[in-house]
Every structure is written in C-alpha cells, then in structure tokens.
Amino acid sequence: INIISIKDGDGVDYKYSTEYKDGFLNIKIGDPNKIISGLKTYKILYQVVGGIFYEDKFDRLYWNITGDGWRVPILNARAIVNLPASVLPLEADCYYGKLGDKNKCQVSNTNLFTSVRELSPKEGMTIDVKFKKGVVASYQNENQNQFKKYLYVFWVLLIPVLFFFFMFMRWWKLGRDPKGRGVILSEH
Numbered sequence: 001i002n003i004i005s006i007k008d009g010d011g012v013d014y015k016y017s018t019e020y021k022d023g024f025l026n027i028k029i030g031d032p033n034k035i036i037s038g039l040k041t042y043k044i045l046y047q048v049v050g051g052i053f054y055e056d057k058f059d060r061l062y063w064n065i066t067g068d069g070w071r072v073p074i075l076n077a078r079a080i081v082n083l084p085a086s087v088l089p090l091e092a093d094c095y096y097g098k099l100g101d102k103n104k105c106q107v108s109n110t111n112l113f114t115s116v117r118e119l120s121p122k123e124g125m126t127i128d129v130k131f132k133k134g135v136v137a138s139y140q141n142e143n144q145n146q147f148k149k150y151l152y153v154f155w156v157l158l159i160p161v162l163f164f165f166f167m168f169m170r171w172w173k174l175g176r177d178p179k180g181r182g183v184i185l186s187e188h
Contacts, residue, residue: 058132
C-alpha cells in the first residue's frame with residue numbers, strides 16, 4: 001500500500017505517519033500533541049499493488065475500504081473504482097457492518113460505493129467488483145519471483161537432502177537394534 005495523500009475536506013494536506021503493526025498498516029493523521037474534537041473529514045488517496053484476486057472465470061477486487069478497527073464512528077464512507085472506459089464490471093457489490101456481515105451498501109452505475117448509514121465503531125465497508133480476465137495484468141510479488149528463480153537453479157541441491165531424509169527414516173523404522181536386556185555374553 002502506497003499512501004499518496006491525506007487531505008481535509010477543503011483539500012489541505014494533513015500531516016501523517018505510517019507504521020506496520022501486527023500485519024496491518026496503521027496511519028496516524030494529524031499532530032500527536034493536539035487534541036481534536038468535532039467533525040473531521042479525511043480524504044485518503046492510496047495505491048495498492050497486488051490487491052487483485054485472479055479467479056478462474058474473472059478477476060476480482062475485494063477490498064475493505066475503511067478497515068474495521070476504528071474506535072470512533074464513521075459518518076459516511078465512499079469509494080470509487082475506476083476501471084478502463086471499455087471495461088464494465090461483471091458484478092459490483094458492497095457490504096458494511098462488523099466482520100462477516102453482509103449488509104448491502106449503495107452501488108451506482110458509475111462504480112461509486114456509498115455506506116447507507118453511519119458506521120459504528122468496529123464496523124467497516126468492503127467492496128467486491130468482478131471484471132473480465134486480463135484487464136489487470138497479473139501481479140507476482142518480487143519475493144515469489146526470486147524464490148522461483150533460486151529453486152530453478154538450486155533444485156539439484158535438494159536431492160541429497162531428500163535422500164538423507166529418506167534413508168534416515170528407513171533406518172529409524174527398520175535398521176535400529178531392538179531394545180533388550182543389554183549385552184548378552186555367551187558361555188563356553
């Protein structure tokens with residue numbers, strides 16, 4: 001996720017910082033030394049890389065727009081999905097509420113998704129847009145590409161490791177001496 005800008009209702013930039021914690025991107029907006037009150041508008045513009053699901057028959061953008069970790073209500077949430085002009089969504093849905101709820105949002109013909117009511121604390125809004133395959137080039141994480149490249153070059157080194165493991169398991173089951181009463185001495 002790449003934050004492009006965070007602005008107020010008048011288009012003035014907010015000061016912000018970001019951090020990843022427990023697998024989530026946390027955005028801290030405003031001055032930490034100032035207490036705010038009243039109604040505030042935050043317009044968060046961000047870019048997501050690798051956010052498309054590539055299904056068998058279609059591609060899909062399934063995205064939680066607001067997150068559901070807020071401790072304050074969200075009066076109104078809106079999102080616009082801009083597809084290329086020649087691409088119409090196969091399906092467009094929107095859900096709001098607590099995690100797992102399927103309450104329907106308002107979806108317009110222009111791919112504008114709007115919450116139909118105020119979102120309470122710990123509630124979020126998720127969009128689900130399906131479109132034909134190939135509109136968005138498939139994304140592969142750079143780490144996945146590196147792993148595949150190394151695996152292609154070094155797969156031969158796996159053979160001795162696998163052979164050792166196989167032989168160890170065979171010895172463990174069949175080759176160990178049975179437990180007995182210790183050493184048996186023969187008498188003449």
